[in-house]
Amino acid sequence: MRKISLVQLRENQKAKVWEISGGRILQHKMMSMGIYPGRKITKLSHFAIRGPVVVKVGRGVLALGYGIAAKIIVEIE
Amino acid sequence: MDKIFLLGNPNVGKSVVFSRLTGIHAISSNYPGTTVEIYKGYLKIGEEKIEVIDLPGTYSLESTSKAEEVAVSLLKEYPKDKSAVINILDATNLERNLFLTLQLIEEGFSVIVCLNMCDDAAHRGVHIDVERLGELLGVPVVSTCAITGVGIKLLIERIKEAHSSPKNKLTHEERWQEIGKVIETVQHLTHRHHTLREILEDASVKPLSGLLISGIVVYICFKIVRFLGELLINKIFDPLFFDFYQPILERLSIALGQKGFIHHLLIGELINGKFDFKQSLGVLTTAPYIEFAMVLPYIVSFYFILSLLEDIGYLPRLAILLDSLLHRIGLHGYAIIPVLLGIGCNVPGILSTRVLESKRERFIASTLISIGVPCVPLQAMIFGLLGNFGGFYVAGVYLVLFSISIILGIVLNRVLAGYSPELLIEIPPYRFPPLLILGKKLYFRIKGFLIEAAPIVLLGVLVINVLLYFRLLDFVTGVFAPVIQGLFGLPKEAVIALVIGFLRKDVAVGMLMSLALSPKQLFIAATLLAISFPCIATFVVLLKELGLKYLIMATLIMIAVSMVVGSILNFVILR
Numbered sequence: 214m215r216k217i218s219l220v221q222l223r224e225n226q227k228a229k230v231w232e233i234s235g236g237r238i239l240q241h242k243m244m245s246m247g248i249y250p251g252r253k254i255t256k257l258s259h260f261a262i263r264g265p266v267v268v269k270v271g272r273g274v275l276a277l278g279y280g281i282a283a284k285i286i287v288e289i290e
Numbered sequence: 291m292d293k294i295f296l297l298g299n300p301n302v303g304k305s306v307v308f309s310r311l312t313g314i315h316a317i318s319s320n321y322p323g324t325t326v327e328i329y330k331g332y333l334k335i336g337e338e339k340i341e342v343i344d345l346p347g348t349y350s351l352e353s354t355s356k357a358e359e360v361a362v363s364l365l366k367e368y369p370k371d372k373s374a375v376i377n378i379l380d381a382t383n384l385e386r387n388l389f390l391t392l393q394l395i396e397e398g399f400s401v402i403v404c405l406n407m408c409d410d411a412a413h414r415g416v417h418i419d420v421e422r423l424g425e426l427l428g429v430p431v432v433s434t435c436a437i438t439g440v441g442i443k444l445l446i447e448r449i450k451e452a453h454s455s456p457k458n459k460l461t462h463e464e465r466w467q468e469i470g471k472v473i474e475t476v477q478h479l480t481h482r483h484h485t486l487r488e489i490l491e492d493a494s495v496k497p498l499s500g501l502l503i504s505g506i507v508v509y510i511c512f513k514i515v516r517f518l519g520e521l522l523i524n525k526i527f528d529p530l531f532f533d534f535y536q537p538i539l540e541r542l543s544i545a546l547g548q549k550g551f552i553h554h555l556l557i558g559e560l561i562n563g564k565f566d567f568k569q570s571l572g573v574l575t576t577a578p579y580i581e582f583a584m585v586l587p588y589i590v591s592f593y594f595i596l597s598l599l600e601d602i603g604y605l606p607r608l609a610i611l612l613d614s615l616l617h618r619i620g621l622h623g624y625a626i627i628p629v630l631l632g633i634g635c636n637v638p639g640i641l642s643t644r645v646l647e648s649k650r651e652r653f654i655a656s657t658l659i660s661i662g663v664p665c666v667p668l669q670a671m672i673f674g675l676l677g678n679f680g681g682f683y684v685a686g687v688y689l690v691l692f693s694i695s696i697i698l699g700i701v702l703n704r705v706l707a708g709y710s711p712e713l714l715i716e717i718p719p720y721r722f723p724p725l726l727i728l729g730k731k732l733y734f735r736i737k738g739f740l741i742e743a744a745p746i747v748l749l750g751v752l753v754i755n756v757l758l759y760f761r762l763l764d765f766v767t768g769v770f771a772p773v774i775q776g777l778f779g780l781p782k783e784a785v786i787a788l789v790i791g792f793l794r795k796d797v798a799v800g801m802l803m804s805l806a807l808s809p810k811q812l813f814i815a816a817t818l819l820a821i822s823f824p825c826i827a828t829f830v831v832l833l834k835e836l837g838l839k840y841l842i843m844a845t846l847i848m849i850a851v852s853m854v855v856g857s858i859l860n861f862v863i864l865r
Contacts, residue, residue: 245350264614278712
């Protein structure tokens with residue numbers, strides 16, 4: 214089990230959220246949109262030059278800005 | 291119970307349910323954050339009239355953006371025993387939607403759950419046991435498909451059954467665990483092969499294919515807007531004006547003796563013994579021609595395409611592609627939505643900057659929209675003024691506006707204190723709205739345009755004509771002449787056109803056309819018309835959204851930019 218940030222996760226790779234290393238507001242926002250420790254997510258794509266990261270969470274698709282994605286730490290096999 | 295609140299996550303169809311319940315048309319689209327204002331209407335149940343309030347979408351009861359804040363505070367201020375909440379859920383994404391539902395129940399609101407988009411869920415192989423869901427939540431659940439109206443009758447019948455359900459307050463983690471259990475019991479998925487729709491959904495959020503798709507989409511949209519606009523002009527509006535309306539006016543002109551005050555007001559100046567729809571500047575000639583034959587066709591074609599893109603759900607995908615570019619000017623990808631709406635009309639564009647979180651972003655976006663984003667009427671005028679001299683000039687104006695927006699954005703991003711939040715949006719699935727729904731939306735947008743624009747244009751032309759006839763504007767032209775002539779190289783009469791542009795952009799053009807300007811002068815005049823001041827309606831919205839202090843700041847920026855750009859164009863670029 215390795216821990217990396219969502220930015221480093223490869224496209225189409227699955228991972229489990231381990232921590233949201235941001236402030237209370239970010240944690241809360243993520244939580245209410247369905248990204249919380251223990252949640253399984255799949256990274257769909259990543260845009261160049263510090264662009265956003267797109268992830269699949271449950272049945273929904275979320276786009277997260279680079280700064281947010283960098284703060285989401287995930288666990289991979 | 292005397293108030294019903296509609297609450298739910300963004301983009302679950304609250305506005306559609308609202309329209310169904312109250313009969314009031316509220317704009318709905320397939321992207322989060324369509325509703326930034328609060329809509330109110332009434333629902334009659336038997337003899338009782340209950341107020342229905344459509345709130346902006348929110349993911350939880352703790353607000354994180356301005357629109358959410360508005361929704362949550364309004365809900366919490368009203369006594370719980372006198373209100374009911376219709377919690378609208380997207381059945382295709384039940385799990386995420388239940389977070390807010392559980393919060394509402396924990397807080398003790400009287401809730402009825404409206405499980406919307408049931409047809410779409412079934413298409414995607416999602417089956418939900420509605421009865422079991424109701425049992426687990428302890429509140430009534432009704433499944434609907436608001437866009438076609440299925441289930442709405444049942445929802446209305448059962449609204450009275452909305453009640454609270456005693457539940458302990460959970461922490462966020464506990465709540466997700468609880469949701470996990472609920473989902474396992476009520477939701478049943480059947481496996482489906484990837485449909486073409488899903489393949490397109492995926493392809494449009496990947497860098498390479500996404501860029502390719504956006505290029506194709508933008509190109510096609512541009513072509514359709516032009517084709518449709520020209521078709522309407524050539525086949526409907528021009529024949530109407532020239533074949534039917536012109537003979538009537540010619541007779542009127544002769545009856546009025548072809549001169550005098552009344553003739554000046556109604557028909558305007560004669561050019562080579564005949565009146566000209568574009569240049570005469572009469573209340574019955576130029577005013578209706580500009581509004582109906584030059585602007586309206588493009589309003590129709592633009593809003594047709596915009597509404598289609600909105601309802602399909604393409605716009606958030608454009609936001610992802612443009613995110614890193616927009617970060618350079620202090621915004622994030624989602625700012626593309628206010629910009630696109632601003633192309634139709636700056637007023638809704640600036641209103642929708644509420645989808646952006648910080649005041650700084652809203653200031654940057656509003657300022658850039660009012661300076662660098664030309665609305666449809668203005669664009670129709672740019673084409674009308676410069677089109678005869680070739681696409682080079684028209685493209686030039688757009689290039690100048692685009693460059694100004696980027697440079698000004700970079701400067702504002704450097705200068706203004708504060709931060710720009712990151713993009714954080716949900717990407718909706720593609721949906722294909724029934725044509726009837728699309729037509730209705732188009733109808734309301736066009737009606738809105740006509741109600742707002744037509745009277746001002748008619749009145750504007752009337753007022754100008756009176757002022758010109760009695761030479762009342764000579765003082766104003768005198769004062770501004772040094773700037774206009776000295777810096778911008780325009781004749782001093784152009785002052786009037788720019789001043790009138792403040793009223794409405796499209797009125798100014800008749801003025802400019804009658805001045806017989808050179809292509810260079812027209813280029814400068816058209817650019818200045820776009821960047822100097824937005825029209826009065828936009829000013830009012832800016833004041834409302836930004837407050838007086840920021841409005842003054844934005845105005846000073848506009849004046850400075852006009853001065854600099856006008857001079858540079860005159861002395862450097864177009865020498």
